[in-house]
Amino acid sequence: MKTFKLGGVHPAANKLSDKAPIVVAEVPALVAIPMAQNLGAPSKAIVAKGDKVKVGTPIGEPGGFLSSFVHSSVSGTVDKVDVVEDATGKKVPAVFIKVEGDEWEESIDRSKDIVKEIKLEKQEIIDRVKAMGIVGMGGATFPTQVKLTPPPTAKPECVIINAVECEPYLTSDHSLMLAHPEEICIGVRILEKAMGVKKAYIGIEANKPDAIELMTKTAAAGYPEIEIVPLKLKYPQGGEKQLINAVIGKDVPSGGLPIATGALVQNVGTAFAVYEAVQKNKPLIERIVTVTGKSIKKPSNFLARLGVPIQNLIEAAGGLPDDTGKVISGGPMMGKAMPDTNSYMVKGCSGILVMRNEEARRKEASPCIKCGKCVQACPMGLQPLFLAVYSEKNMLDAAEEERIYDCIECGSCSFSCPANRPLLDWIRQGKPKVMGILRQRAAEAKAKADAAKAAAK
């Protein structure tokens, strides 16, 4: 069975909700839809207090090239445009909507029929994806239309679908595959058409045998160009570079774009959202989110509308346990710890993980014993212990020489350190500084070259 070549760790899977069916989460009386739901520039609100909206009405437009549309997930009246705290506690603008009924935009096809024929052409698909506010659903929330428009020098060869779900606890992708295999395959085919390629792979880790079987059967029945690739269990297989390496055996060059390998990677949730956008004209207004944790009464997979309070989802899964020590948006390896549960559902939220008190605290760090376990674990072939020391001592030249800029912040180093050293914390201090120096150096070199060119004229 395939996997990526360097490093990796094996955190306990704890997929508590992998047998839980998808439950439609209740729509509350008031939702708050944040305007910063994608990587890049936040969206700009285009509605005002008192405006009537339906499900699917655009309420935010892109605030730049790397940005997205946001649509109303409910029908009702705009209550106010205010700020809310996102999962990390940062204040972001949001549109509050008082819910009245559940009236959808007429353009949206709400029938249960699966639409197989892809009528739109390449550019129409990309435009539709943009208009429907699709972003990367794995958690990175990269605006999908930008990813579907690679630089003209790129030579796309295949689409790779990330259905790895290597983060412990999370099961949203898994439950999606079990519920909508055919729609996913059509979504993949739409992505192929948008990229002008005729080959696709769906990478699934071996701990989801039912999903592998179902997807293989579905693909064989009508989508022969889609190959299901079972992958050997190893974190961080869902990292874009690691997934490409595992599936087609190529390396994304350091500092380069993944498309340099000819592969376009999209999350399986994105493929489904693309299907709904292109075939059903449905904007991204809801997603599957896993609410889980060892003390959570009913670990669940909810289909939740954007803007639903996180608190409501936790209540629906049995409430916040008394022994709660930490609440994480996303998985335990790369997710973000929330300062409180007052934030709202967004496009990139694949899971809410509630950790117990005793799980929530780090053990005290002791001196590094140079065991090299972080070096063995690093999927990028770095030496985290040195990177951490260089960051701590502000030795940025040394950090650059040790390629701190290649770090994908997967956390495998901190996870495996027997001395409990906060390696990634330190690396996160040094990495942006080195990146800043690199950018400055590139800008200076460009300015110099331009000046030389101007002088030559």
Place this chain on the structure above:
Amino acid sequence: MLNVSLSPHVHSGNSTRKCMAQVLVALVPALLWSFYQFGIGALIVTLSSVAFCVLFEFLITRFLLKTPTTVGDLSAIVTGVLLAFNVPSNIDIWILAIGALFAIGVAKMSFGGLGCNIFNPALAGRIFLLIAYPVQMTTWPTEAGYADVATGATPLALIGQYVNGADVTIPSIVDCLVGNTGGSLGEVSAIALLLGGCYLLFRKTITWHIPVSVLLSAFVFGFLFFGFDAKLAVEELLCGGMMLGAIFMATDYVSSPMNSRGQLLYGVCIGFLTMVIRRYGAYPEGMSFAIFIMNAFTPLINKYVKPQRFGVVKK
């Protein structure tokens, strides 16, 4: 109140203490064999060595450094057992105390304690004793007991004499494998040490890189240096400190290189140096010196030998 910290939010559960405990478990087969082979002497020497090492570390942290004691990480016990494994089973207790003081006091704590030492403490202790008390350190008992036991030459010394043309019988491969020979307390049974090594590999405490490269390189150079005699080369692997060194001493986390490429280079150099010293040096035994020398090269190896990078193509 919720806890907030950066990811990752989970940990493997591994700890320094667990790593050291795994090494101790891996040392058990060889320890049991030494009890069988050398009797009460092995027990006395091992217990006193561990006691001295732990005591010295405790006293140094408590009264000299005035820092919280680090005895709990079990590394002093590992050093104690390894030091005992590297001395004859009839060594005087006071000599052992000096060795333990050198290992813990000089080689480990004066550099800053576990993680900061350049040299493997147990090895430093052994080499100090070998130079300071050469007679006591090279008089090996050939029977069980502690005081007044019969002593004799080790297989390595015999092989050395044999290669130089003396008329001696060298022990059989089976005896060397099982440990039915004279030698330092814990080094005689190759099988027991290999068993411990398999456990360490199975628990992923160590990787194969150092032991395999040491043994392969020692075999190749042994074959070259000992007259292209494969049987002698194999005996060289099974006798003396080779197995103990390759599996337990050279793999010491702190004093060995960080990445697998560096570890392979380190191992090959150790195998080569060992066979050079054994064949052409004044000592029949070369393992400890070879590891000691390569310990000194570890920072240099770390500086110049980088791991395989992801996404970097050599031009």
